[in-house]
């Protein structure tokens with residue numbers, strides 16, 4: 338088994354010649370662990386390297402006082418810094434040994450969703466010490482959004498749907514870009530200590546850039562944990578909890594976790610990009626996924642409702658989990 342590498346050469350545009358072949362590989366991965374790598378994804382290696390350089394500066398060049406001032410708790414869209422130990426992704430484990438910086442698409446004040454006060458829509462908080470950060474992150478977000486839209490087209494093909502089936506669901510997407518820094522795993526850490534505790538992502542797609550240290554592990558369908566070993570110039574892609582909802586459980590959103598034990602004492606950096614559809618996008622079993630005579634496994638909802646439900650659980654569970662991640666697959670219809 339393992340985590341397959343999908344080469345997107347000649348599959349990056351609608352109608353591209355290898356699209357069907359790649360869609361078939363995507364289907365296999367999606368029905369397994371829900372994880373795959375993408376190679377030749379159209380984003381230049383230098384762009385990703387610049388993003389890692391920025392991530393390092395965000396944590397190592399910006400003074401502590403600025404980072405405190407720009408805490409996610411001071412942002413209505415929960416964007417900004419989150420300090421070491423602030424999040425506990427696996428509530429049965431210890432707080433995560435990581436710190437992070439969140440940003441997202443900067444929707445203007447007159448955007449209808451900002452006006453309506455929909456969760457996640459609005460502006461960012463930036464450290465004045467890094468004046469290049471807003472434009473650089475915006476460009477990275479736009480590039481990853483384009484890749485996300487293409488992956489959703491390949492996902493549609495993989496389900497024998499028209500290539501543009503999901504296009505309308507990404508009009509004003511809920512996006513979040515997170516830069517993560519994991520200090521070296523504590524030498525005295527017990528078995529319940531993680532950089533990121535086991536969790537599933539609750540959006541549609543996560544596109545992760547990781548440095549070459551490794552440390553990410555994926556729970557395979559048989560319950561074993563397999564390392565998502567870094568592969569040069571590849572992103573790790575995983576499906577979030579909206580995809581099982583969209584496919585009636587055919588495609589999987591699997592738990593994963595991080596321990597920075599292989600970096601020789603160095604911090605590990607990773608940059609997940611969370612693609613979530615338009616707040617009003619309808620998430621319900623797509624044609625061909627509910628067997629004849631059976632009822633759908635999940636209640637239909639909008640992407641915004643799914644997200645709000647995840648926030649509600651998150652707060653009920655007293656974790657501090659902003660957009661991007663959470664535990665559990667939401668709101669399965671009771672049997």
Ligand SMILES: O=C(O)CCC(=O)C(=O)O
Nearest residue numbers: 533547553595607609662
């Ligand atoms: O750092 C990583 O490799 C994974 C991070 C992650 O799973 C998340 O932020 O949801």
Ligand SMILES: [Fe+2]
Nearest residue numbers: 537538593662
């Ligand atoms: Fe995750």
